[in-house]
Amino acid sequence: MAYKPHTYSLPPLGYEYNALEPHISAQIMELHHSKHHNTYITSLNAALSNLATASAAGDVPGQIALQPLIKFHGGGHINHSLFWQNLAPASSAEAKPSSAPKLTEAIKQTWGDEAAFREAFKAALLGIQGSGWGWLVKVEGATKDDRLTIVTTKDQDPIVGKGEVPIFGVDMWEHAYYLQYLNGKAAYVDNIWNIINWKTAEERYLGKQGDAFKVLKASM
Amino acid sequence: MSSTLLRTTALRSALRTATTTSSKKAALSGMTITRGKATLPDLPYDYGALEPAISGQIMELHHSKHHNTYVTSLNNFSTQLAEAQAGQDYQKQIALQPLINFHGGGHINHSLFWENLAPKSQGGGEPPAGALAKEIDESFGSLDGLKEKMNTALAGIQGSGWAWLVQDTQTGKIGIKTYANQDPVVGQFRPLLGIDAWEHAYYLQYQNRKAEYFGAIWDVINWKAAEKRFK
Ligand SMILES: [Fe+2]
Numbered sequence: 348m349a350y351k352p353h354t355y356s357l358p359p360l361g362y363e364y365n366a367l368e369p370h371i372s373a374q375i376m377e378l379h380h381s382k383h384h385n386t387y388i389t390s391l392n393a394a395l396s397n398l399a400t401a402s403a404a405g406d407v408p409g410q411i412a413l414q415p416l417i418k419f420h421g422g423g424h425i426n427h428s429l430f431w432q433n434l435a436p437a438s439s440a441e442a443k444p445s446s447a448p449k450l451t452e453a454i455k456q457t458w459g460d461e462a463a464f465r466e467a468f469k470a471a472l473l474g475i476q477g478s479g480w481g482w483l484v485k486v487e488g489a490t491k492d493d494r495l496t497i498v499t500t501k502d503q504d505p506i507v508g509k510g511e512v513p514i515f516g517v518d519m520w521e522h523a524y525y526l527q528y529l530n531g532k533a534a535y536v537d538n539i540w541n542i543i544n545w546k547t548a549e550e551r552y553l554g555k556q557g558d559a560f561k562v563l564k565a566s567m
Numbered sequence: 568m569s570s571t572l573l574r575t576t577a578l579r580s581a582l583r584t585a586t587t588t589s590s591k592k593a594a595l596s597g598m599t600i601t602r603g604k605a606t607l608p609d610l611p612y613d614y615g616a617l618e619p620a621i622s623g624q625i626m627e628l629h630h631s632k633h634h635n636t637y638v639t640s641l642n643n644f645s646t647q648l649a650e651a652q653a654g655q656d657y658q659k660q661i662a663l664q665p666l667i668n669f670h671g672g673g674h675i676n677h678s679l680f681w682e683n684l685a686p687k688s689q690g691g692g693e694p695p696a697g698a699l700a701k702e703i704d705e706s707f708g709s710l711d712g713l714k715e716k717m718n719t720a721l722a723g724i725q726g727s728g729w730a731w732l733v734q735d736t737q738t739g740k741i742g743i744k745t746y747a748n749q750d751p752v753v754g755q756f757r758p759l760l761g762i763d764a765w766e767h768a769y770y771l772q773y774q775n776r777k778a779e780y781f782g783a784i785w786d787v788i789n790w791k792a793a794e795k796r797f798k
């Protein structure tokens with residue numbers, strides 16, 4: 348009997364499409380969530396279904412050929428799910444770095460101060476050649492303490508390495524900002540600090556990799 | 568390089584820099600570098616001339632902002648490269664390679680792309696003729712067959728990139744290849760016709776409906792440019 352894969356569905360946003368204005372317009376949010384993210388999910392479900400068929404048929408080349416599609420669309424689903432959660436309206440308590448006391452302390456220990464961290468993060472984001480994401484990642488130490496690092500990924504590659512916990516990510520695809528910022532992506536990066544959900548960031552920082560992916564399990 | 572827009576710009580500069588024997592002296596004098604500056608080519612048509620396939624706003628931003636940034640960055644990193652060569656700093660030279668590839672590729676790709684396009688009044692959308700037309704029929708069955716394959720290739724790009732109709736310099740045959748980000752068509756393949764699949768190329772007009780952009784752009788494809796590049 349063929350294995351039937353889980354089917355994923357679009358997770359609801361925890362806020363209205365216009366809740367991140369003026370930093371991200373409602374038009375961008377609506378297209379980004381209801382169209383772009385939704386397409387990743389539709390394509391992921393199709394790829395997983397094809398994988399199940401190929402697997403049941405003992406079609407190894409077919410299964411291997413599907414891997415890039417699963418990585419791309421699965422990564423798109425993971426990344427956007429995490430992204431919506433790591434944003435919050437600017438006026439909310441969650442958008443204040445003081446909502447993440449342990450994380451901000453670790454950031455200071457790693458980069459000296461918050462401004463230096465933001466500068467390093469911005470430089471990494473603006474250095475992406477093409478589409479991709481920038482992430483603040485906690486790397487769990489096997490023998491040493493956990494450490495923080497800035498990671499950029501191409502296209503929809505997700506942060507799923509062993510012991511890597513994505514704390515927050517910024518979508519640097521042009522669709523994430525173009526309707527509002529046009530070619531001015533530096534301004535998008537500057538403004539996104541106003542809407543980072545530090546409460547979520549703190550939870551992810553204090554949690555494990557599996558905890559960060561709870562939202563995905565909930566959307567099956 | 569087959570693009571007239573590119574003459575006297577980046578590639579020749581790179582060639583000159585690479586073939587300068589006493590590069591230290593040349594770099595210090597500043598001549599080689601200054602003479603070889605890449606410049607933003609003028610478009611051979613107005614920004615609004617490709618409407619309704621591509622809006623004037625997209626064309627203006629794409630040419631005067633995006634392409635221009637590639638030109639500026641290429642010149643910046645080319646200067647740094649020349650300095651690193653003059654100083655025999657090989658680590659720095661190697662570190663600069665991805666930046667030259669990206670910004671140099673961005674300059675090359677866009678320069679070729681503008682030539683690939685033309686308003687209907689200047690032959691945009693008119694099917695190819697001559698040897699190239701024959702080769703397209705042989706390789707793809709028909710022009711529609713090529714468009715379909717090219718649109719499938721464009722739709723399959725994961726992230727930013729380009730699809731190109733290329734000619735294999737070894738066999739002379741034509742084919743479709745996709746390239747990530749701004750990777751330019753160099754080496755074994757010769758670029759004939761490229762379509763920019765970065766979101767900035769269509770988003771203001773088509774948003775997430777990129778298939779519509781890939782469908783519409785054929786109305787403003789300048790096959791004469793591809794014919795000239797075809798050998
Ligand atoms: Fe996105």
Ligand SMILES: [Fe+2]
Nearest residue numbers: 633763765768
């Ligand atoms: Fe472009």
